[in-house]
Amino acid sequence: MDALADLLDGARARGAFLLRAVLDPPWSLRVQDRSPLTVVAQWRGEAWISFDDGGPTRLGPGDVAVVRGPEPYTVADHPSTPPRVVIHPGQRTTTPGGVDLCDDMDLGVRTWGDAADGETVMLVGVYQLAGEVNRRLLDALPRLLVLAADSWDSPVLPLLASEIPRDRPGQDAVLDRLLDLLLIDVLRTWFARGHGEDGPEGGDGDGEPPWLRAHTDPVVGRALRLLHNNPDHPWTVAVLAAHTGVSRAALARRFTDLVGEPPMTYLTGLRLDLAASLLRDERDVTLQAVARRVGYGSAFALSAAFKRVRGVSPAEHRASLSGVA
Template sequence: MDVLSDAVAAMRVGRPHSSLTRRQAPWGVRFTGAGGAGFHAVLEGHAWLVMAEGHGDAEPVRLGPGDIAFVTQRGAYELVSEPGVAVREVTLRLDGSGLAPVPPVSPVPRVMDAGSPSAVMICGAYLLDENRPHPLLSDLPGLVHLAAADEEGAPLRAVLGLLVTELTDPQPGTDTIVTSLLDTLLLLILRTWWLGVRGSAGDHSGWAAALAHPAVAAALRAIHSDPAHPWTVGELGALGSLSRAPFARRFTESVGTPPLAYLTWWRMTTAAGRLREPDGAPLRTVAERAGYSSEFAFAKAFKREFGMAPGQYRKLRGAGLALSG
């Protein structure tokens, strides 16, 4: 199984939003944190991205043609024509349908500020469930800047080109195509970042090291492929030709938790996802897919993880109530 795809699928909620914008200087917008992440790609001209104090890079980042900035919205940030200009504040709607305050969103996002633009950009936003963040995504820096000269970003820019075509010349099926392209774009942004980290000099730590280490990566793929299997530390280590102790140490150092603790965490995460589905499977089926032979054992483990029984979790999620866990 693809661990990166699984991590995104476990956190993504709602539909992604995108817009093609043409800006005339001076202009500036301030984005507030909204439990998600966003990207900004400059097609023509330039823009500056200014992170809030204590969040990401302190210095403003200049974005030129072909540059992409991906921001995990753990704090506010500004996108401006030049540092110091007046800004208006916008917030991602909780349903992911767009930015507020803006006019009602049409099926295809509108093109704004037509004229002689100082910048032409394509921007997008994703809602993420931060109640239970996957550690792979939590390991991301506040700002990922992918420069136009980055050779690893060629597939990413090819998808951006398709997205621009759909937004500027909508055809039958554009609404679904745009959503699919935005999902693809998110994965490519994360993959391009990871490949860049892996290819850089120096000792790597965290999930960049986990995905690059053959034994740890093999164990993660096995856990994600078959979470119901009664994995042991020795069995997981053997997948990468490591003995029990060296494997457990390496896994814990990079992933941040011991192998079996991560297995339990992933089992509960996937089980919670199934419980959130509108026409969810029976609890017995959810328990079996999570690796538990009895509903009682599963319910006990689930309550220890989420603070409530699976049935109560399903009921509250169905009512649309926010949960921690």
């Protein structure tokens, strides 16, 4: 698996929140749902996205924005419009004063807003649980990135638009996969173009992650491919160096300079992300089996590393994805 494919494989929606937002100006939404990642596709009209400490970014028809949480932000018809709706965790909506709006703004199947045929239509997909998007993918993204309509062409967006308001058996699974496909299509295009400068397509981030740029280096790129293709191998810096044809010191220095962290630190993060994905996707697999598949000698060793790096145990991580306290 190449490095970019491995990165993009980190997006796996599970019961993601999707809707069509239909609104008439003036409107303004204060989003403080603390979701890890949100995709906003501007289907009709325009919108402005702004953070408390930054200027607004415009979305025109066909533009797609990816917003990395959990920082709050505002989406409005104009930057000067004050918030009229607040979106809380769990996608609960209220007025700024706390009056519930969920029923008042319900316009039908996965359709929400203040006008059935409003001037503005947005398609919104929310990854609500941190485990739906792995850490490396979140770390690779800026706080906000926007892909302009005239800079790409995707068949996924119109398909998602047609599927969101449908009510059919298995529809949630269909929408989850379409959201993943849309996100992957957007990010693949964005990474390929190396956006990172301030502006409408670069957001406020640093462009593609350092390890992705390092993938083109003849030495570090080979080391990365070895780690990604065989994360369960008992790698050491010395073994990696032997496979890449340089000294241990040279590999460690070059890897750290290009990737931003030492080889074994990178491998730990890669293994734990893989473990988190297995815990998410294979609900019946034992922790011992997960440990073996990602290169840990025991369930205890994996659990200790998982808790140290992620702050929760593997069992707590798995429970959080199923809504179990």
